[in-house]
Amino acid sequence: MINxxxxxxxSQFVMPYEFIGSTVxxxxxxxxxxxxxxxxxxxxxxxxxxENCTFYDFYESDFAKFRLKISLSPKLDxxxxxxxxxxxxxxFIISAVYKALKETGITKNRIKIDNFVILYNNQLVYDGEFxxxxxxxxxxxxNDYKKDFTLKINTPIRIKQNGRFVKNDxxxxxxxxSINHRFLKLTNREIQKLPFTPKYEEVYKNLYFKELTRFSNxxxxxxxxxxVMGEIIYKNVDENSYKMLRLGEIIGVGKxxxxxxxxxxxx
Numbered sequence: 001m002i003n004x005x006x007x008x009x010x011s012q013f014v015m016p017y018e019f020i021g022s023t024v025x026x027x028x029x030x031x032x033x034x035x036x037x038x039x040x041x042x043x044x045x046x047x048x049x050x051e052n053c054t055f056y057d058f059y060e061s062d063f064a065k066f067r068l069k070i071s072l073s074p075k076l077d078x079x080x081x082x083x084x085x086x087x088x089x090x091x092f093i094i095s096a097v098y099k100a101l102k103e104t105g106i107t108k109n110r111i112k113i114d115n116f117v118i119l120y121n122n123q124l125v126y127d128g129e130f131x132x133x134x135x136x137x138x139x140x141x142x143n144d145y146k147k148d149f150t151l152k153i154n155t156p157i158r159i160k161q162n163g164r165f166v167k168n169d170x171x172x173x174x175x176x177x178s179i180n181h182r183f184l185k186l187t188n189r190e191i192q193k194l195p196f197t198p199k200y201e202e203v204y205k206n207l208y209f210k211e212l213t214r215f216s217n218x219x220x221x222x223x224x225x226x227x228v229m230g231e232i233i234y235k236n237v238d239e240n241s242y243k244m245l246r247l248g249e250i251i252g253v254g255k256x257x258x259x260x261x262x263x264x265x266x267x
Contacts, residue, residue: 001139001140001141001247002083002084002139002140002183002186002187002247002250002251003083003084003087003137003138003139003140004081004082004083004084004087004137004138004140004250004251005081005082005087005090005120005121005135005137005138006079006080006081006082006119006120006121006122006138007079007080007081007082007090007093007094007097007118007119007120008079008118008119008120008122009076009077009078009079009080009097009101009116009117009118010077010116010117010118010119011075011076011077011101011113011115011116011117012075012115013075013076013111013113013115013116014074014075014076015074015075015076015107016074017074018072018073018074019072019212019225019260020070020073020074020076020078020260021068021070021078021155021225021259021260021261022225022259023106023107024068024070024076024078024106024260025068025258025259025260027100027101027104027105027106027107028080028093028096028097028100029055029058029059030100030104031096031097031099031100031103031104032054032055032058032059032092032093032096033055033059034096034099034104035092035095035096035099036053036054036055036092037053037055044056044060054089054092054093057086057089058086058089058258063185064258065082065083065084065085065086065186066080066081066082066083066086066093066258067080067081067251067252067257067258067262068080068081068257068258068259068260069081069252069260069263070155070260070263071154071155071263072154072155072210076106076113076116078260080093080097081250081251083186083251084186084187084188087135087137088135090120090135091135094118094120094125094126097118098118098126098130101113101116102114120133120135121133121134121136121137121138140247140250142242142243142246142247145239145242145243146237146242146266147235147236147237147238147239147242148234148235148236148237149233149234149237149242149266149267150231150232150233150234150266150267151175151231151232151233151234151245151264151265151266151267152231152264152265152266152267153207153228153229153230153231153232153263153264154229154263154264154265155227155229155260155261155262155263156209156210156212156225156226156227156228156229156261156262157170157175157227157228157229157253157254157261157262157264158225158226158227158254158255158256158261158262159174159175159178159227159228159253159254159255159262161174165227166227166228167209167228168207168208168209168228169205169207169228170207170228170232172198172200172202172232172234172237172241173194173198175245175248175253175264176194176198176241176244176245177193177194178248178253178254179244179245179247179248179251179253180194180195180244182251182252182253182257183247183251186251195240196238196240196241198237198238198240198241199236199237199238199241200234200235200236200237200238200241201234201235201236201237202232202233202234203233203234203235204231204232204233205230205231205232205233206230206231206232207228207229207230207231207232208228208229208230209226209227209228209229210226210227210228210229211224211226212224212225212226212227213225213226225256225259225261227254227261227262242266245264245266246266248264249264249265249266
């Protein structure tokens with residue numbers, strides 16, 4: 001259905017704030033550009049190599065085929081999930097993670113982290129020294145079916161419903177359409193409507209709006225990254241909807257998944 005690989009970074013370092021997604025993404029971008037850029041000007045605009053550049057694909061293109069998976073915690077633990085043809089870029093991303101934490105530093109104070117480990121698809125890649133690893137990806141599949149479950153929204157979902165960003169309500173149809181749209185783009189398929197009609201009962205909903213902001217160095221202004229969080233209990237959900245939500249656990253939901261938003265869990 002879809003191939004993916006997971007770069008898992010673990011450390012004991014604690015940041016001075018709760019939402020680390022923007023910091024991690026920014027530090028990784030600075031380091032990745034240093035790892036891969038071959039343009040003497042160091043500028044992406046008009047670059048002769050941008051069509052084959054990992055940095056351009058991940059930070060300048062209209063649709064990046066990766067997501068950042070974090071929890072709303074100041075602890076510096078995160079995952080970078082690569083999809084489809086971008087899986088082959090894993091060595092560059094791993095090198096950028098190392099450079100960002102060990103050499104370039106994170107936050108505006110350029111704090112360098114000494115103790116961290118990197119795993120790739122559950123293989124230890126770095127624990128003070130680099131190790132060889134197999135670049136074979138995971139293939140997404142669902143071998144079970146649960147019709148009754150709780151959907152946990154662990155980081156804000158920034159998503160539009162009826163033309164407006166969701167504040168305190170969210171329909172299953174909106175979630176499924178977002179997952180389907182993202183899946184089609186990740187797998188280079190033509191965008192089309194959800195290929196089934198969801199069937200379900202919503203028996204409990206506890207949602208709230210979580211406001212997050214980040215400062216954009218490029219635009220020199222604060223940007224809103226807020227979205228809806230909480231949990232929803234469903235019963236008698238059809239199998240197609242269940243499998244689509246499980247896919248959403250892997251690929252993320254809504255906008256700004258490259259900042260760590262849109263993380264869901266079916267429990």
